[in-house]
Amino acid sequence: MLLLLQLLSLLRELTAESPWGLPVVADGPASLAKVVMAELADLKLENKPWPGGTHSLHYHYLALSEPGPGLPQFLAVGYVDDQPFIHYDSRVDRAKPQAPWMAAVDTQYWETETQKQRAWAKVQQVETWTVMGYHNQSSGTHSTQRTFGCEIREDGHTSSFWQFGFDGQDHLSLDLETLSWVSAKPVAVQTKRWWETERCYAEYDKAYLEGLCLTSLHRYLELGSQSLTRKEPPKVQVTRHTAEDGSITLRCWARGFYPRDISLSWWLGEDELVQEAEYVETRPDGDGTYQTWAAVRVPARMENGYICHVQHSSLNHTLTVAWEAPSHQWITSAKVISIIFTITFLLVAGVLIFIKQYSQGGEEPHNSQNPMSVETAQLLC
Known part of the structure; x- marks a missing residue:
């Protein structure tokens, strides 16, 4: 990442004003990142009734090195229980609600989220070009994907994840127990070394996932309680x-x-x-x-x-x-048998009449004026 020092002064203010989405920690002085990390770790879940069931909050960030026509350079989507609730597209450059229950949130929230996503767009763009360099790529359309989130199960246990991909393939993931970056491919070892230069960033991610993420999930569930805590039978x-x-x-x-x-x-x-x-x-x-x-x-x-x-x-x-056999199956079979029987009967009757007419009249069977031939034709039709 590049040094995004201009964001550091904004970071603490954003964290205090709106503990909803993910703040940005740039590669600035580690001491400042640790301060923010400590603030996130101090966030505790409020003692409120849990609506029951398993609920999750997760985000997907996508950055393109050279977006084609109609494609954004950066896209971010947030989900609560697999339902999108927030969307940021660099072409529009505004964070917008994706769920009806988010429309009532005040304008300060959307301004804060817009600034956060703008900052993440810059960070992930640098990451994209850096990883491209590790793959000896200097041009073309390539992408990085960052996905992370937390979950609270019905029994109260929580879980979290943080993953980073390149061109749709796994690249790095964060082991939250050991606070180590796990490389999925040999080339990802270079990214792993880069991210491990400051251990505090892994600690920050863990603090977010186990603090701010869960707090935000609680608040979103309060906002969308009628939709997110409903029960519909299968x-x-x-x-x-x-x-x-x-x-x-x-x-x-x-x-x-x-x-x-x-x-x-x-x-x-x-x-x-x-x-x-x-x-x-x-x-x-x-x-x-x-x-x-x-x-x-x-x-x-x-x-x-x-x-x-x-x-x-x-x-x-x-x-x-x-499993129940379709009730119309036997009816259909009976209809088919009846039709086959009728057709067979008419064919046999027609042949018998034809033979009788030919043997008695001695006329050529192709004589279309013969009354019996007309009768035979009518039966066959």
Whole structure:
């Protein structure tokens, strides 16, 4: 990083005025960074009721070395529980709300966040060109990604992460236990040495993630309580799939639920099929809710014996769902059989009438004026 000394005088003021987003610590005197770090470490969670469930706050920063048409040089997006709530685009150069519950925040907050993101845009731009140099790249479009955040689980335990990527690949991550930078690739060792020149920056990141980040998460949950602490039950459906080799898979779908935490399991009688089941990670459904599924392979004609169990905070009991054959399946089959029978009957009748007419009249079968030929044609049609 370059020395962003002009930001250091602003840093302490911003931290005191609005402990919401991530302040900037430039590569200035380590003593000043340690002062800010100490202030962050002193931030404690207020003793307020926790809304329950698992909640998270995380940010994604993206910087481009040479952005193409329509692309920003720097982009920052903040998420609470996977829902975007703040957005900064260097082309607009203003931090803006992304969630309705953020619109009521005062103008001072948005001014503060705008200044922070402007500063981070400069820092990450320097980082981008520096890492490009480590890769012997002096031009072209390249990117760095910084992602970090914290989480509070329903049992009160917390966790945090801090990662840095280059061109979409892992580059460095921060081990919060040892306060060491972990390089994902050999070339990242040079970045690791660069960042380890001042241990206080790793200490600062840890202080932010375990102090200010959690405090901010609490406050955002207060602002968006109606949206972020709501409970929406899952819509559950079991589908049946046949593979090319004839094997049958039952998939238990859960969609449209909130909050994120959910448990899906497959049972056969009194036995839970832990090893046999396949699971996917819960993911956003695109409308502020979540979706996921669990699948299990089953023997043919044994589908009805397998039961999907669903547990979610919006439900006061365990929901059990089994696969059901579509009710219209037998109706459709009967219709097909009836149509085939009718067509067969008409063809046989037509052939018999044709043979009878030809044997009695002795006329050529192609005589279109014969009444029997007309009758035959009508039957065939």
